[in-house]
């Protein structure tokens with residue numbers, strides 16, 4: 001036990017971290033934190049299920065969907081600037097503008113706080129965009145989490161959730177990631193038990209050479225493709241009980257329409273099946289397809305076959321982001 005009137009090392013470290021945090025915050029408030037850098041990863045997701053329950057009066061669709069983050073990720077670097085502006089520099093030139101969800105996330109936080117701190121966003125894009133993998137939404141959630149930590153903001157979970165939901169239906173899911181059942185328009189997130197079927201240990205993602213607009217896919221969806229949420233409920237119950245969901249419940253209500261309307265996606269699905277995948281499913285509104293494998297050797301064999309046909313392919317796995325995974329220099 002340390003003597004009573006001498007602070008122990010834990011106290012000293014706590015005091016040190018508080019003074020560093022205070023210094024960081026006052027710098028941020030004075031728009032003088034240039035030189036400090038904040039790195040964060042933004043992970044992609046796949047939809048194990050996606051039930052579309054119906055169309056809502058606000059134009060959105062009521063959903064029940066089971067999502068899981070995977071280790072394919074973008075890397076974001078935030079730097080403070082002195083010019084009170086938000087700049088985006090992205091490895092995908094078409095995304096180097098302030099419509100980018102990452103820039104809109106910075107603006108949300110600045111507006112919420114009434115601050116005008118300038119921020120440069122460098123976005124190293126690895127998740128294909130407009131692909132059904134949630135890349136833009138994940139970037140936005142990562143920026144919200146990064147700013148909260150970097151600027152030591154007293155934002156409640158409710159504040160963060162409402163900012164996330166106003167940026168996009170999938171953004172709240174990415175605040176925690178992992179495995180979750182998402183309902184409403186996608187923003188009501190219920191985490192599920194950490195169970196991932198061994199038959200899905202490796203995930204091969206194939207991105208056909210087209211981009212799809214989520215809005216267009218939902219707009220074209222006939223009511224005959226609506227379901228009552230049975231698939232997502234069955235999969236959630238199975239995973240929560242640490243058991244494997246039945247294959248028939250790996251259902252995506254957007255898949256039939258996408259395969260019918262976009263022959264490139266239907267062809268890619270056939271090619272993946274012919275290359276040896278036994279299960280192939282659309283992620284979100286597509287066009288990315290994923291095929292699960294129990295063993296790496298089988299996944300790689302199929303990967304090589306479809307790569308030889310010219311497809312863009314990623315080998316990935318389910319992952320749980322660490323919420324404190326923000327690197328400050």
Ligand code: C5P
Nearest residue numbers: 059060061063168169185186214215218
């Ligand atoms: O919410 P987010 O901006 O990501 O959605 C993009 C578009 O996808 C929406 O404008 C809407 O047309 C469609 N959408 C929908 N129902 C949802 C989510 C998205 O109709 N639950």
